[in-house]
Amino acid sequence: MSTLSRRDFAKFIAAGAAAGAAIGAPSVWAQGRTRGRVVVIGGGWGGATAAKKIRQMDRAIQVTLVEPSASFVTCPFSNYVIAGWRQINQITHNYNALASRHGVTVVRDTAQAIDGAAKRVRLAGGRTLNYDKLIVAPGIDFRWGAIEGYDERASEKMPHAWKAGPQTLLLRRQLEAMADGGLVIMTVPANPFRCPPGPYERAAQIAYYLKQRKPRSKILILDAKDAFSKQGLFQDGWQSQYPGMIEWVPLSRDGAVTKVMPNELTVETQLGEKHRGAVVNVIPPQFAGRIARDSGLANASGWCPVNPATFESTQAQNVHVIGDATIAGAMPKSGFAANSQGKLAALAVVNALNARPHAAPTFVNTCYSLIAPEYGISVADVFRVTDAGIVAAPNAGGVSPRQADAAFRRSEAQYALGWYASMTQDIWGA
Amino acid sequence: MPRLLATMAACAIAVISVLHAAPAPGQTASAQLLTLSCSGCHGANGRSPGQMPPLYGRSAEMIAQALREFRADQRAATVMNRIAKGYTDAEIDAVAREIATTWR
Structure with missing residues (x-):
């Protein structure tokens, strides 16, 4: 090494870059500082989480989030808008922090089709996005006509x-x-x-x-x-x-x-x-969002089967599906579950792009409901990945005690507000 | 000149190791996986913006002790007693260490 001149060293680096580019290898040198390109479809609880977490874990990965709306209105807490004690702007979140603080490229468009073989997504606006890893978080669609x-x-x-x-x-x-x-x-x-x-x-x-x-x-x-x-x-x-x-x-x-x-x-x-x-x-009645069904990610049930350790689709390679669209064993279709799955998929993608091993996860779900503004109840569970899929940990979890005093219910109502503040900050915040 | 070259080589190695992003000491993948859900309620890096108790700045000993007491129903709780029962001693220690050392 001591015999190499500074100029030789520079040449050596340049040659490596040229070689990488020439054979089209997905090398770090060939793409500047990019370790990989991830496209996330859907900016809700799962998708926005995944996009942000990938960037937090590895800044060398490019993340593009495809979302048709400029802002997202959460289903959690929307019942309080219906009741009249919350305003809709209090449950509306935008993508400014994801873009400016976390370097996520936010594309305001609708994913039209996924070409799994070519690893690209076609958008309704005509653009095509290439990916190394794709995360699909389409939420639900309604089965129009299922009720006559x-x-x-x-x-x-x-x-x-x-x-x-x-x-x-x-x-x-x-x-x-x-x-x-x-x-x-x-x-x-x-x-x-x-x-x-x-x-x-x-x-x-x-x-x-x-x-x-x-x-x-x-x-x-x-x-x-x-x-x-x-x-x-x-x-x-x-x-x-x-x-x-x-x-x-x-x-x-x-x-x-x-x-x-x-x-x-x-x-x-x-x-x-x-x-x-x-x-x-x-x-x-509902099923997985359209893009998942149209792209062969859903099975006959209308929902998307996934590998529970990574939330990679069992029906497509290099594609992860998260959130309400998935078949996730005992995990409910909840915002908290989608947030957990978004983090897991982010980690699985970061590990894969860094050629690192990935272990089986545990998950939590904590879900509050308000009977009245000062009367909260909850369900909480820990989930483990087993041969039978995702199951609730035995002897743990469950709902609030049936016999509890008003102070306990009030305390859970307070925690429900804290839950929302933490979750939405974690997902859409700076 | 040799010294400059040595610096450059060190930089190159540093860049490569950042690019390969080896887990930092004390941050195993499984501990990271165990704590994925915690920040949902307790806030990103334990900095809770609302009514949830923040975990930022707490020592591993404090966190582990709290989790054990929740698990044994020895500490007042609404949901943490139900959640803590889902973890082994080894997992509680790993969670506590991970939060105390990597949540910044």
């Missing part, structure tokens, strides 16, 4: 409000316009669907609004299943906070809605019973 008569147009009369934004505000306006004594109908799908406790929290939050402003009104929940998340806690909370206001009709009592008549604000159950509401909130 319920399509996108019908959702303007009977909002789903299950993707937050204009639909959230539409449901809020309908509740504001409703006369005292009106019946609010909610229809809830069978599993799996986004945010398992969400419909029951929504019922409580609508009741919170009605109790103050329209106390003669009632809520009827028509459910396509016989049991639901945090059921005992919800039913206790409904009863203690809003006695007689909320009626839950399970599948076994003809709760499954199979048809809607939007112009009559009427829904029809499996056995043909008709219910007419003053406001009707239809939470329709």
Whole structure:
């Protein structure tokens, strides 16, 4: 080495760069300081997390986030906008910090098609993005027509409000316009669907609004299943906070809605019973977001199978799928789960691009629901990867105690606010 | 000149090792994986912006002791008692060390 002159050393480096470029190797030298290109489709809880974490773990990886919206409205806490004690701007987050602080290239466009063989994504705007690793976080789409008569147009009369934004505000306006004594109908799908406790929290939050402003009104929940998340806690909370206001009709009592008549604000159950509401909130059956289904990442169930240790698709190489679109064993379709999976996929991608080994992860899910602004309940679980997929750790986790005093419920309500502040800072913040 | 060359060589080695991003001492991949979920509630690098208790600046001993007490229902909690029960002693120690040494 001591015999090398400074000029020789420079030549040596240049020759290496030229060699790398000539054979088209994905070498660090050939691409300047780039170790790899990652494209992330979708800027929600999973996708925005993954994009930011990759950049935090390895600045030599280029990350491009494809998201059609300039900002993202979170489904978590949107029930409080419907209830009227949060404003929509308080649950809206933009991508400025991801772009300016973390160096994520944010492309405001829609992913149109994935070419797995060529490793590229075509965007609706005509551009093509090449990737070494792709992370697909498309969230959910609705199965329009699965309930007869319920399509996108019908959702303007009977909002789903299950993707937050204009639909959230539409449901809020309908509740504001409703006369005292009106019946609010909610229809809830069978599993799996986004945010398992969400419909029951929504019922409580609508009741919170009605109790103050329209106390003669009632809520009827028509459910396509016989049991639901945090059921005992919800039913206790409904009863203690809003006695007689909320009626839950399970599948076994003809709760499954199979048809809607939007112009009559009427829904029809499996056995043909008709219910007419003053406001009707239809939470329709769901499947993985379109780009995942169109690209062969979903199986016959409509959801995406993944390797639980990496969240790499079992149906495509170099493609990870995260969040609500996945089949993730015992992990629920929650914002927290998507955030955990986003971090895991980020680490898996960084490890792969650095040729480092990757071990099996553990996951946590912590999910709060508010019966009222000062009355919180939670479910928490630890998940492990086993031969049977992702399972909840035995003898751990579970829901809030059934018998707890008002101070405990108030404390969980405070933690729910802290949870949201931490999560959204972790995902979209500086 | 030899000294300059030696410096350059050292720089080149430094650049290469950064590019290969070997895990820092005390930061094993599995410990990193164990703590992926913690920052969800406790904030990026343990700097909680809201009502959640921050973990930033706490020693490994404090964190490990708290987790053991949560697990044994010896410390008042809302969710941490339920979560801590999902981890072994070795995992609790690894989580505590990881948070105390790498969350900056």
